[in-house]
Amino acid sequence: MKVDHSLPLEYGTEQNRLNILGFWIFLGAEIALFGTLFASYFTLVDRTGSGPTGAEIFEITPVLIETILLLTSSFTIGLGIHAMRLGKAKAMITFFAITLLLGLGFLGVEIYDFIVYIHEGATLQTSGFTAILFLTLGTHGAHVTFGLFWGAFIILQVIKRGLTPETANKAFIFSLYWHFLDVVWIFIFSFVFLKGMM
Amino acid sequence: MKELFPPKQVLGFVFSIVLTVIALSVYFLDMSFELAMTILLITAFIQAAVQLVVFMHAGESKDKKSIYTTLYYGFFIALVTVFGTLLTLIWGYY
Numbered sequence: 001m002k003v004d005h006s007l008p009l010e011y012g013t014e015q016n017r018l019n020i021l022g023f024w025i026f027l028g029a030e031i032a033l034f035g036t037l038f039a040s041y042f043t044l045v046d047r048t049g050s051g052p053t054g055a056e057i058f059e060i061t062p063v064l065i066e067t068i069l070l071l072t073s074s075f076t077i078g079l080g081i082h083a084m085r086l087g088k089a090k091a092m093i094t095f096f097a098i099t100l101l102l103g104l105g106f107l108g109v110e111i112y113d114f115i116v117y118i119h120e121g122a123t124l125q126t127s128g129f130t131a132i133l134f135l136t137l138g139t140h141g142a143h144v145t146f147g148l149f150w151g152a153f154i155i156l157q158v159i160k161r162g163l164t165p166e167t168a169n170k171a172f173i174f175s176l177y178w179h180f181l182d183v184v185w186i187f188i189f190s191f192v193f194l195k196g197m198m
Numbered sequence: 199m200k201e202l203f204p205p206k207q208v209l210g211f212v213f214s215i216v217l218t219v220i221a222l223s224v225y226f227l228d229m230s231f232e233l234a235m236t237i238l239l240i241t242a243f244i245q246a247a248v249q250l251v252v253f254m255h256a257g258e259s260k261d262k263k264s265i266y267t268t269l270y271y272g273f274f275i276a277l278v279t280v281f282g283t284l285l286t287l288i289w290g291y292y
Contacts, residue, residue, distance in 0.1 A: 011259055020261070021261045027269075028268035028269060031273055032272055039282075042283065043284075064222075075207065075211040078207045078252075079203065088202070180254075186249075187242055189218075190238040197225055198224050
């Protein structure tokens with residue numbers, strides 16, 4: 001296998017470069033997926049029936065905590081990739097581990113939020129609004145959950161095999177995925193929560 | 199230790215926090231719906247751009263063109279879906 005050492009490790013081979021491009025194309029499709037969810041959300045947001053409205057169940061504090069956690073995790077994984085490019089596997093693993101812990105914290109607060117909603121009478125079946133709310137938040141939360149497992153396996157592989165063109169490539173692609181989840185959350189934060197609470 | 203915190207990414211993070219605080223103004227301050235949506239649209243899209251360009255290095259490889267094309271295409275599809283839905287189903291232009 002030909003490895004070009006003038007490039008960062010994760011771009012070192014032709015296959016690596018194409019893997020990264022392919023993942024960007026997948027992210028393009030994910031943007032479209034979340035676009036359909038937002039379109040449905042805006043259509044159903046006022047269809048609350050006899051259930052609660054967004055303004056009644058949303059609370060600023062947990063939402064703000066979730067936002068800070070995910071934003072910071074996006075920063076730390078960026079630092080992880082930076083450390084990886086410096087060849088510092090240990091620092092990279094530390095940053096990745098911090099990222100996953102922050103992600104876990106995010107998920108914990110989101111699950112807590114879901115439980116609060118359900119206690120306040122907003123379940124998946126309550127109204128068009130609550131159904132699309134849980135679907136939109138849940139699709140994002142499921143992505144985060146998946147990312148936690150994915151990231152954990154990446155860390156294990158880097159510990160086992162060290163930084164090779166393959167492991168660096170996988171780690172970089174995982175970082176793209178994780179940053180993307182933050183991008184989606186920015187829109188959820190703005191157009192589901194802040195819009196719903198104003 | 200210092201080399202582990204590149205200024206570009208630290209600045210990107212600080213900028214994201216600032217944009218989040220600006221977005222929060224729609225909650226804490228009294229303003230019209232139109233102004234609030236304008237602020238949110240601006241802060242959300244700038245923040246998304248910061249993530250994509252600063253953190254995800256969208257423009258660093260020779261696939262830059264293809265990556266930006268797929269991103270613009272994805273955002274185009276999402277925006278047409280969202281605003282097309284709003285136009286026909288909510289705002290009543292059909």
